[in-house]
Amino acid sequence: MTAIDWNAVLMGAAIGLAMSTFFFAGLAIGMRQALRRENPVVLLALSGVIRVATLLGVGWLVLGQVGPWAALGYAVAFLLTRLVATTFARIGLPARGTS
Template sequence: MNGIDWGAFGLGTVAGAIAGTIFFAGLAFGLRLALRGSRPMPVLALSALLRITALLAAGWLVARAGGAAALAGYALGFLATRFAAVALARPTAPQRDRKCN
């Protein structure tokens, strides 16, 4: 039975969180630029191409450096960052008045 390299997993998790933060910051920046212009499609396409390429390149580097454990940590770090980004971007629900019975 093989053990998990927790050091590589931790470094992969940190790298995934950093990559996720940069990815979603780039998404926000690209959307703001696209919504300001008259032709948003080229801006969105270029933004997606750059972000996806950078994310895959970083994942490849992490996998080469730390193996499967680091890659699993990278994916977990990115996923955690995604959940945080969605939670921060989602608007809050309006407060409803409670009826007294």
């Protein structure tokens, strides 16, 4: 039976949390900017390519430098961050300047 390296899992999760927060913040900013343009396709495509490449690139580095347990933590952190982000998107947040 393989022993779980919890330090690696937690390190991967911490990096994954930071990168996932960057990913979804970039998505929110990109969407707000795209909705203000007549032709949002280029902005959305560029934003998506940059965010996905960064997320996968850092994930690849985590896997290569720290190991598979860290990559697992990285992936789980992304999925949990996605759950939180989509939950907030569904319920909506109050507009700025209103109470």
